Amino acid sequence: MRHPKKHDFPVGQVRRYLEPGPIVLVTSRLKDKANVMTLGWHTILEFSPSLVGLMISSGNHSFRMIRETGECVINLPTTALTDTVVRVGNTSGADIDKFSAFGLTPGEASVVKPPLIRECHACFECRLRDDALVDRYNFFIFEVVKAHAARTPKHPETLHYTGDGVFMVSGKIISRKSLFRPGML
Amino acid sequence: MRHPKKHDFPVGQVRRYLEPGPIVLVTSRLKDKANVMTLGWHTILEFSPSLVGLMISSGNHSFRMIRETGECVINLPTTALTDTVVRVGNTSGADIDKFSAFGLTPGEASVVKPPLIRECHACFECRLRDDALVDRYNFFIFEVVKAHAARTPKHPETLHYTGDGVFMVSGKIISRKSLFRPGML
Numbered sequence: 001m002r003h004p005k006k007h008d009f010p011v012g013q014v015r016r017y018l019e020p021g022p023i024v025l026v027t028s029r030l031k032d033k034a035n036v037m038t039l040g041w042h043t044i045l046e047f048s049p050s051l052v053g054l055m056i057s058s059g060n061h062s063f064r065m066i067r068e069t070g071e072c073v074i075n076l077p078t079t080a081l082t083d084t085v086v087r088v089g090n091t092s093g094a095d096i097d098k099f100s101a102f103g104l105t106p107g108e109a110s111v112v113k114p115p116l117i118r119e120c121h122a123c124f125e126c127r128l129r130d131d132a133l134v135d136r137y138n139f140f141i142f143e144v145v146k147a148h149a150a151r152t153p154k155h156p157e158t159l160h161y162t163g164d165g166v167f168m169v170s171g172k173i174i175s176r177k178s179l180f181r182p183g184m185l
Numbered sequence: 186m187r188h189p190k191k192h193d194f195p196v197g198q199v200r201r202y203l204e205p206g207p208i209v210l211v212t213s214r215l216k217d218k219a220n221v222m223t224l225g226w227h228t229i230l231e232f233s234p235s236l237v238g239l240m241i242s243s244g245n246h247s248f249r250m251i252r253e254t255g256e257c258v259i260n261l262p263t264t265a266l267t268d269t270v271v272r273v274g275n276t277s278g279a280d281i282d283k284f285s286a287f288g289l290t291p292g293e294a295s296v297v298k299p300p301l302i303r304e305c306h307a308c309f310e311c312r313l314r315d316d317a318l319v320d321r322y323n324f325f326i327f328e329v330v331k332a333h334a335a336r337t338p339k340h341p342e343t344l345h346y347t348g349d350g351v352f353m354v355s356g357k358i359i360s361r362k363s364l365f366r367p368g369m370l
Contacts, residue, residue, distance in 0.1 A: 013348070015348050017347075019206070019225050019226065020206050020345035020347055021204070040204050040229075042228055043226050043228035044226050045324060046322065053228060053238065055229070055238075082359070083361065086365065090364065136317075137231070137236070141318075155353065160204070163198070163370075164370055166359070168340065169358075170353045170355075172353075172356065173354075174267070176271045176351075176352065177349065178350075179275065180271065184275050185348075
C-alpha cells in the first residue's frame, strides 16, 4: 500500500482535516507495545494552542496506554484503508498486534513516542493537555504538538461513520469564500 | 424553501447524523429573543444518556444566551441551506434578527425553549448537562432530550467545513457491515 510522503504542517491548521469529522486511527505506545484504535468521536477545541478533544471509551485497550503515557498520534486514513479501519475497530490490541495483522507500517514520530501510520494521509502528534473530564466522560483534551500531512491530494477521500457499519465518503468541494467577512476566514 | 416533515427520532441514535461531522445551526432563546449560530466543533460523547459536546466560542452572541438558559437546539442543515449557513456564521445576533434576515422559520420545540429550524433535516433539543469545561475551553456538554428527523432522504447532503470558506459536501454511502462483529454494530 502507498505511503504518502508527508511534510510539516502547521499545528494551528489541523481543523482543515479534522473539522469535517473523519474517522481517524489513534496510535499509542506503552513501553515496547504499540497499539491503534479507530475513533470517530472527536472535535477541534482551539486553534492556538492547537487543541483537540477525543472521547476514548475506557473499554478500549488503548485507553489505559494513553491515560498512562499522556500521548497519542491522530492519523487520518483515506478510503484506501476502508477495510483496515473497520478491522482495526473490530479487534483489540489485547489480543493481537494490529500493525502486523493489518499491514500497517509504523513510522517514527518527531516529538512523542506512539508511532505514525505511514499509510495515512496526515498524522498529528498529541500530548495530553487536560484530563479533567476523563473520569466522568472518557474525554481527553490533547494539544497537537507536531503535524505532518501529504500535499496531494488536496482533499483526500475520507471516511465518516454513521453507525451500523455504514460510512459516508467525503464528496465534492465547494467554496463560499466570497460570502465570508475577511475576519471570519 | 422546503420544510422537511420531521418525526420523532431516538435520542440514542443522534450519532447517525452528528458523528459524520456536519456543520450545524445551533439555536438559543433568552426571554423573547431567539438566535442562531453556525457551528462545526462538536462531538458525540455517549449514546445513553445521549451526550453531545459543543465548543461555543465566548465571542458569540449565542454564548451568553446558552450559558444563562442551559438550553439549545442543534439543527442539521443540508446543502439547500449552504448560503444561509455561511450568512448565519458571518453575522451576529447582537446586530440583526437572523431568522427574519435569512428566511429561517422557527418551529416550537417539545421540551426546550429555543426554536427548531423548520428548513433543517433534523433538530435535536438539548439541555446543559455539564459546564465543567465552559470557563476553560468554552466546551459545553449537552444531553439530547428530544430528537426530530425527516425520514427522507435517508442520507441528506450535509456540509462539512474545512476552513478558509471551503466546504466538503457529503458523498457516497458505503457499507462494511459484513466486516463488523455483531456487538460492534
